[in-house]
């Protein structure tokens with residue numbers, strides 16, 4: 001074993017950043033391990049942007065022009081995520097790498113992934129988090145006797161993670177593990193049950209290779225869109241031009257439209273239009289196929305934009321994702337499974353640890369089309385702590401897109417701001433468990449809430465902690481009391 005720590009966070013995406021900051025702020029020694037040489041997960045490795053809206057909607061703001069290039073389906077309601085997310089956005093903005101949420105951005109946050117990479121490292125180092133980059137988790141060890149917990153039996157456990165590295169395999173031991181791999185790798189290795197894809201056929205949302213184009217003439221594009229307003233809706237469209245290109249044999253895309261997001265600087269645009277379906281993001285052969293197919297689609301899309309779409313004549317690909325973006329893989333079966341009705345009916349839970357106002361948003365797993373189902377105006381739903389606690393294993397908390405929920409609910413809570421929020425909660429829960437020498441399941445939700453509120457997280461009125469610690473569980477708050 002090369003290192004021992006209180007909390008080991010595996011995965012440095014939005015959830016991992018939230019988890020590491022949450023655990024460190026709660027007083028734990030934290031190691032964050034990541035397979036890439038940089039942080040950010042999908043936000044940087046797959047160039048996924050912008051940070052989707054974390055505001056409730058109040059009416060739909062009018063786009064200034066038809067081609068606003070920002071999703072305009074959120075109004076100026078209230079932010080339902082703060083805490084670690086607010087810290088990250090503030091830092092990226094101060095470094096000139098993000099535009100704050102406003103009516104102009106549809107309450108999303110466009111950001112520069114290169115700035116986010118730097119900001120994330122700075123924030124974590126300042127918080128005292130030890131980084132372990134270039135480290136791919138390939139397995140877990142059963143509970144190590146030196147780190148055994150008091151007072152809890154049953155279930156299988158995992159206290160050490162094996163990483164494949166340039167220095168050979170290494171093991172990091174931890175009192176509590178936080179699985180922020182997006183794919184639920186750690187909980188899966190430890191034997192947790194999981195679901196994948198939609199119920200009828202197991203198909204997941206498609207993968208997408210995203211890319212950024214530079215020297216895009218936005219005023220020219222906007223003029224075209226204003227003159228052809230039936231052909232563009234906020235961030236997507238060009239149906240007629242696509243049809244013509246298909247008939248000419250130039251395009252063979254599964255997607256029926258082009259989806260574009262404006263960047264931080266004029267002249268830059270982010271293209272979310274490749275689509276690779278019916279392949280699994282947990283299968284190396286499928287992932288290889290997805291990289292090959294999506295890069296072929298990228299070439300077609302770029303040629304189409306340059307040749308047929310006004311404003312793109314002189315544009316070029318300045319950067320593509322270093323890997324294909326994976327929307328959906330394992331959803332770990334937890335103590336509570338968040339359902340579509342919880343989302344649409346804006347349900348609230350006693351053990352809320354994060355909130356979400358983003359709609360159900362499913363890119364069709366088998367073909368064209370996208371299903372969008374919004375929450376009622378001014379509303380959000382709560383995510384309970386139980387969604388982060390896998391059934392049947394101990395010592396592991398999950399966060400981000402692999403938490404417990406249905407295919408439909410996942411399509412809502414998967415967005416990056418909410419992943420950061422569940423990450424922060426998982427980190428806090430792991431830190432409290434480690435400090436008390438108990439399993440995460442034994443930590444009272446009210447204690448997680450109290451620490452999250454202290455850290456500036458936003459849990460809504462319903463979430464004010466109601467309990468004081470009466471269980472003498474040995475957690476940090478018991479000791480304070």
Ligand SMILES: Cc1cc2nc3c(=O)[nH]c(=O)nc-3n(C[C@H](O)[C@H](O)[C@H](O)COP(=O)(O)OP(=O)(O)OC[C@H]3O[C@@H](n4cnc5c(N)ncnc54)[C@H](O)[C@@H]3O)c2cc1C
Pocket residue numbers: 010011012013014015016033034035036039040041042043045046048049050051052135136137138180181182183185207208209210272325326327399400401402414415416417419
């Ligand atoms: C094409 C696409 C478009 C999207 N559009 C948006 C959007 O516009 N706005 C938005 O907010 N959300 C969007 N999303 C959703 C969002 O990007 C993800 O759901 C979110 O990033 C999930 O965060 P996460 O931290 O759980 O996982 P990830 O972002 O996937 O991060 C997981 C991290 O763990 C690391 N990792 C994985 N396995 C291992 C391992 N075994 N060992 C070590 N490290 C490992 C990865 O390298 C990565 O850094 C989109 C997703 C995709 C794919």
